[in-house]
Amino acid sequence: MSNEHAHAPAHDDDEHNPHLAHHFDTMGQQTASAKLGMWLFLATEILMFSGLFLAYFILRMLYPEMVLEAHEHLSKWAGGINTVVLLTSSYTMALGVRSIQLGDVKKLRLMLVLTILCGCIFMVVKYFEYSAKFEHGMLPGKFYSAHLHGYEIDGLPHIFFGVYFLMTGLHGVHVVIGLAIMLWMFVRAGRGEFGAKNYVAIENTGLYWHLVDLVWIFLFPLLYLVK
Amino acid sequence: MAKVFLNGQPVEHPHEVHEHISPMSTYNGVIGALFVLTGLTFAVSFADLGPASLTVAMVVAFIKATLVVAYFMHLKYDDKFHLFVFLGTIIFVGIFFGFTMFDMKSRDALNDEQETFVRWKEQENAGKGLVVGVDNVPERRAKVLAEIEAHGGGHGGGEHGGGHGGGEHKAEAKAEHKAAAH
Numbered sequence: 001m002s003n004e005h006a007h008a009p010a011h012d013d014d015e016h017n018p019h020l021a022h023h024f025d026t027m028g029q030q031t032a033s034a035k036l037g038m039w040l041f042l043a044t045e046i047l048m049f050s051g052l053f054l055a056y057f058i059l060r061m062l063y064p065e066m067v068l069e070a071h072e073h074l075s076k077w078a079g080g081i082n083t084v085v086l087l088t089s090s091y092t093m094a095l096g097v098r099s100i101q102l103g104d105v106k107k108l109r110l111m112l113v114l115t116i117l118c119g120c121i122f123m124v125v126k127y128f129e130y131s132a133k134f135e136h137g138m139l140p141g142k143f144y145s146a147h148l149h150g151y152e153i154d155g156l157p158h159i160f161f162g163v164y165f166l167m168t169g170l171h172g173v174h175v176v177i178g179l180a181i182m183l184w185m186f187v188r189a190g191r192g193e194f195g196a197k198n199y200v201a202i203e204n205t206g207l208y209w210h211l212v213d214l215v216w217i218f219l220f221p222l223l224y225l226v227k
Numbered sequence: 228m229a230k231v232f233l234n235g236q237p238v239e240h241p242h243e244v245h246e247h248i249s250p251m252s253t254y255n256g257v258i259g260a261l262f263v264l265t266g267l268t269f270a271v272s273f274a275d276l277g278p279a280s281l282t283v284a285m286v287v288a289f290i291k292a293t294l295v296v297a298y299f300m301h302l303k304y305d306d307k308f309h310l311f312v313f314l315g316t317i318i319f320v321g322i323f324f325g326f327t328m329f330d331m332k333s334r335d336a337l338n339d340e341q342e343t344f345v346r347w348k349e350q351e352n353a354g355k356g357l358v359v360g361v362d363n364v365p366e367r368r369a370k371v372l373a374e375i376e377a378h379g380g381g382h383g384g385g386e387h388g389g390g391h392g393g394g395e396h397k398a399e400a401k402a403e404h405k406a407a408a409h
Contacts, residue, residue, distance in 0.1 A: 032306065039309045043316040050320040054327055061331060076272065083265050091258040094299040101248045203301075210300045217291045221284035225272035 019198045031200045038204040042211050045174075049215050052167045056222060059163055066155025068227060073138060073151070074164070078129045079224035082122050083216065089118030090213040093182075097206045103196035105189055112186045115209065119179045126172055133161070140165050167219055174212045181205050247304035257298045264291050 017027055024030040060067045096111030137145030140162030146153060185205050188194065194202055268287045276283060297303040302310050 035306070035309065036312070039312045043312055046316045046320060047323075050323060054324055057324070058327070058331060061328075076269070080265070080269050084262065087258065087261045087265065090295060090299055091254060091261075094254055095251075098248060098251075098254065101246060207300055210295055213299075214292050214295055217295065218288050221268050221272075221288055225268060226284050227272065227276070227280045 017198065019193070027197055034200045034204060035207075038207050042207060045211055049167075049170070052163070052170065053218065053222075056163050056167065059159060063155050063159075066153070066157065067160055069155070070138075070153050070157045070160040071223060071226070073136070073153070074224050075129060075132070076224050078125050079220050082125050083220045085118050085121050085125070086213050086216050089115045089122070090210050092118065093206045093209045097199070097203050100189075100194050100199040100202050101196060105192070105194060108194065108202065109186055109189050112182050112189065116179055116182050116186070119175055119182070122175055123172065123179075126168070133165075164223060167223065171212065171215050171219060174215070178205075178209050178212055181208065247301065249298065249301075249304075253298055257294050260294055261291055 020027055020030060024033065092111045092114040096108050096115065099105075099107035099111055133139065135149075136151060137143075137147075137149045138151070138157070138161050139145065141158050144158035144161060146157065182205060185202055188201070264287050268284055271280065271283055271287075296313065302313060
């Protein structure tokens with residue numbers, strides 16, 4: 001392949017890029033394919049979460065008083081802190097992508113560490129929130145036992161907490177997966193696999209992480225705040 | 228060399244990567260706006276806005292989401308096809324929500340009109356126990372109740388609309404309804 005193109009103009013050196021897979025013609029094409037694939041994946045993610053959001057809206061429509069009463073038992077402050085933490089992590093992730101666009105691997109790794117740190121804080125806050133709910137018996141379906149712990153919530157709170165745990169739980173799983181991917185990217189960046197012309201893996205990690213942030217942007221007001 | 232295609236279009240200069248690199252000021256501005264908007268929703272949640280609170284919260288959430296998608300996810304500068312994929316998804320979510328909500332809101336009226344089935348109207352009849360929807364149409368009540376009787380009691384409606392939770396919880400809910408009736 002390299003012999004065939006030995007006389008190509010200088011800027012054609014793309015074809016010698018060790019990160020260019022053989023089934024792509026150029027790095028630009030490879031990058032565009034990877035990003036399109038990522039966006040299609042994010043589309044399926046949005047559709048998956050939309051089902052849970054719809055379940056929430058239906059529950060709210062059928063039992064407005066019950067949803068209001070049950071949501072008072074969620075900690076606004078824990079949710080608020082987690083919102084700030086997650087937004088910050090999205091910011092550091094975006095800066096990470098910017099760093100590698102400029103070819104700064106060192107700063108990229110720093111930003112990945114900061115993002116992972118924020119993700120961990122998010123999960124720790126979540127852990128305390130979930131522990132409190134478990135302790136008070138505010139659990140989904142047949143596990144619901146808050147009335148035995150002195151909490152009287154009218155209506156069907158076991159369904160509300162089912163929706164709460166499914167939505168925040170699925171979101172939490174996404175956070176954990178995101179943390180694992182960022183750790184992997186941190187290691188790969190350390191091996192020198194990324195540069196100003198080859199960073200689509202970082203960018204896709206960023207896109208995934210921003211989607212996790214997007215879901216939370218809607219989850220937080222709906223579950224914790226709205227009256 | 229071979230012609231290069233991107234999204235079905237031939238590319239003139241395939242070796243040049245035209246990625247937009249946003250300045251730091253853009254990212255700082257966006258995160259600042261996101262924090263301000265978060266503070267706003269948080270503050271508003273303490274004020275009693277009644278039914279408007281959902282609208283306000285959703286409008287703020289949509290603004291925040293737009294900022295994240297446009298600047299952090301680079302959709303503003305990205306290949307327009309990615310924007311198409313994203314907005315296409317949102318349109319399908321809209322159809323999903325719209326049709327379901329339309330069905331939820333119009334089902335009661337349809338049932339009354341067509342006498343199709345009996346349902347549990349917990350909100351309007353709090354504490355009165357099982358009330359069949361046809362109660363809203365007195366002249367048809369006897370006929371529909373007779374039909375229900377013929378089909379073996381509250382089949383298709385009634386309790387099925389209520390708690391699917393633990394038996395213990397269901398029993399409790401029943402007791403509550405009894406207590407409220409006295």
